[in-house]
Amino acid sequence: MARIEAEGLAIEYPLYHHNARSLKRRLMGATPRRLKEDPSHRVVVAALRNLTFTIERGERVALIGPNGAGKSTLLRTVAGIYEPVAGRLRVEGEIGSLIDPGAGMEALATGRENIVLRGLYRGMSEAEAEAMAEEVVAFADLGEFIDVQIRGYSAGMQVRLAFALATAMMPEILLMDEWFLAGDAEFMARAEERLKQLVTGADILMLATHDMAVVRRWCTRAIRIEGGVILQDGTVDEVLGPA
Template sequence: MTNQIHLKSVNLHYASAAFKERSLKSMIASMATLRGARKKVVDIHALKDVSLDIGPGERVGLLGHNGAGKSTFLKMVAGLYPISSGERVVKGTVRSLFDLSLGFEPDATGRENILYRGLLLGLSPKFMRSIEEEVVAFAGIGEFIDYPIKTYSAGMQVRLAFAISTAVGGDILLLDEVIGAGDANFMGKARERILDLVERAEILLLASHDFVTLQSICARGIVFHRGQIIFDGDIRGAVSSYNRANGIAV
């Protein structure tokens, strides 16, 4: 099977309520403020008529201002967000590096969470046990691996999540921005591991505002603006297109 991403006229909508109310408490507060006034919920058209094909060997950079649709696009490709219409075909094992806190059980230990997160990634318990010590060593959190996750600092949680998520590569690698994962020593290890995953992946999609990194890794660039693709071509041309769309003089 040839690894590929094929999208034809893909549209994706969000219910606006999903953005406005982050918790039950905030929802109740807003309802009290409105004092019974009815508020119309309008869907947000997050991706608009997206069509493209990405094949083996391609390294694709995704550009766009915050809210332009890059992260939504990656999560749609990963299968986390269902499309509203169009055609989505993704062939190959997908590994994504975003939402690193997903799958952690606060009351369980770090060691137990290695297993839980592995299951969420579609990996077997036997396999996760086989790489457990490697993950523990890479995360570098010492004896805390046997403490509940809720006792960890934010940095420790990210380091463990990063170690688990990158322990296994995939045919299609999805990366969303650079990950802040702790001290300089760990960041050096993290960068080396990411570059190794990039090297081994058949297809790479990298969303970033770091144009230097994009141009050093990617040959193709796709620019998003208000949920639409406004440029798809050479990475240098993509950077120029982004600058023009955002009124940036070069």
């Protein structure tokens, strides 16, 4: 049964590959809220601070907030990529993530090869992955491009492939960043159809977006994040105001 439970969750993102010393000097002067020094004197971004929430099965949650609010970081944390520096996170259910469309794709491999590869990444056997490839090929509807190296794909085509891939696995928890909205109208309609199926299977959708129309149409709950903390958490109407 799908469920996400976070308690006092905090993620700090160390800033390594730049001049930390001059930044530190600047931090002394200002009174920064999100950039700070951790106990071992590294400059860190407090990406998420003290988040507490529970998401039950069947909920479609929109993460809203300005750029840099921590939406993508939260998705990555729920995906199990980032481990918290404080607090607790418990995720029950199989996760499918659509966080970065190009990630884990081999630019020099064809669309079909990438589908098989992704299946293997997800722990399938080669035979299972090839069986899944047929289904993904049908949904992505890329025609002859499926056997072309994906470096020759347009951004929209990459998105279609990535979306088809992530949803073909029928995850119990689907994590999405808003880049997938780059598909064309016809694809978006089919994507919506597919997501509906996925969610009526009593699973969880977590979607980071700036598009309020999408929130109203697809989601049942909205969490507003700003500066790494939750400002509002409630039904879409409560958070966005009545339509």
